Amino acid sequence: MNEILFYSLAALTLGCGLLVVANPFSRNPVTSAMFLVMTILSLAGLFVLLGAFFLAAVQVIVYAGAVIVLFLFVIMLMGSHELPRRAFHWLLAAAACLVTGALAALLLRLLSALKTQPPAVGAPVEGGTALLGRLLFTDYLLPFEVVSVVLLVAMVGVIVLSRKEAA
């Protein structure tokens, strides 16, 4: 059961991810954003399979809820017309495929060179809210506070950036 779920979710993630980047049917950015939502939701499913329940919820709330809505706002703001179909740069595409292929080959080589160890013994950990929260407020207290400052800085920066000129 778990394996069927894993493989179908992984296939869904990869397929939707591909459709975000290169959709042969539509050049509308809204379509890409919707497929990004699908990718994120299936990733949340994978997180659940790996026992990261809190992160799955965060993934749905923060990414599917906030980030995608932000994307859609900006797309609507700029007008959601179809992107112009410009001349396809074969050189650019070839170079991009070359670099990506090289990186993928490197990663695969690294993966096969790794000594595969059996997973650590013990019951699988489950990232519930309570456990993660305890960890956040004990071992990771300083990074947690720094992240909150980063969010504050981002908020102020966004307000400054998106203010109309000569206001």
Added chain:
Amino acid sequence: MGLLGVLMRRSVLLIYMSLELMLNAANLAWVAFSHFNRNLDGQVMVFFIVTVAAAEVAVGLALMVALFRQRQSTQAEDFATMKL
């Protein structure tokens, strides 16, 4: 796949979505490592990555809106000069 998107697409919005894909791939790797090492530290790291990614998306999209006001375009080639 995200890297391919960053390199090939020429709309700034789509480049940004591809960046999100890459961040999500990294998150998945962290969670998987955390699961197989029986250790919660990886999941805490993913929490931080998600937070910083949200902040980064907000700033990036604000920059994009500011650029769009200047240039009336979302294509990366139209932003090739530094002068506004």
